[in-house]
Amino acid sequence: MQPSNETDPSDPRQECLALGHVIDRIGDKWTVMVVGHLSTNSLRFNALMRAIPGISHRMLTLTLRGLQRDGLVKRTVFPTVPPRVDYELTKLGQSLTEPLSILAGWASREKPSIESAQREYDAENAA
């Protein structure tokens, strides 16, 4: 039924182009980890730092700012001394946790297969 229109939004390929765009935002390591850790409860800045091994001060800041900008994370400042800042997922952020956990499930399920494929590939390519 579709005429010769190349930009059919119901085309799964178009959808995957849209995904590519969003993946660029939320698809990096740190973003995924932050969302994962905030999915259960709100956390303070340093608590996130401790929870996510290897993340630098700077990257956590930038990641949180990005998530905040996308409306996925809410930042709450308590005017105490010393200052305290809580980060929690917004409703929109919560809605992301399900797709991500599905992906996480796939990742942990298929991790062995992937790693064995890598070893095989590397072995073939080593000689």
Next chain:
Amino acid sequence: MQPSNETDPSDPRQECLALGHVIDRIGDKWTVMVVGHLSTNSLRFNALMRAIPGISHRMLTLTLRGLQRDGLVKRTVFPTVPPRVDYELTKLGQSLTEPLSILAGWASREKPSIESAQREYDAENAA
């Protein structure tokens, strides 16, 4: 039953750390797009080039090699003249399309919300 072991694999936080690792491989724009386009049928190199706007020759090569190494894509060479190479998802690769399409669904559903949040954030931060 778990002792004071901090690396409990059933902990959702541990799972999200595993995700972070895998996301680093499959979570980039081009990889997602390639998998998306291969989800319906196998494609040749240049067909993928044309299907994915903006991808460079080099990035397509590297992306495909990575997917191949992970065992997600199978490369088939036809010894014809001119040479012809088909790329198709393996079974493992097929199994990834469902989680990805769920994520893609979320992305296209929530895209308006995200963009409006961004506009709001930028407006607040512009002044």
Next chain:
DNA sequence: CAGAATCCATCAAGATACTG
């Protein structure tokens, strides 16, 4: 056609030091 190889600009990210 399907790649490999080289060159190069840019940018992302870590380390470090400073502030309210």
Next chain:
DNA sequence: CAGTATCTTGATGGATTCTG
């Protein structure tokens, strides 16, 4: 505690050229 600012480097990715 929760950031911001600056610096420096190393990886990334694009353009281009060459080959079987």
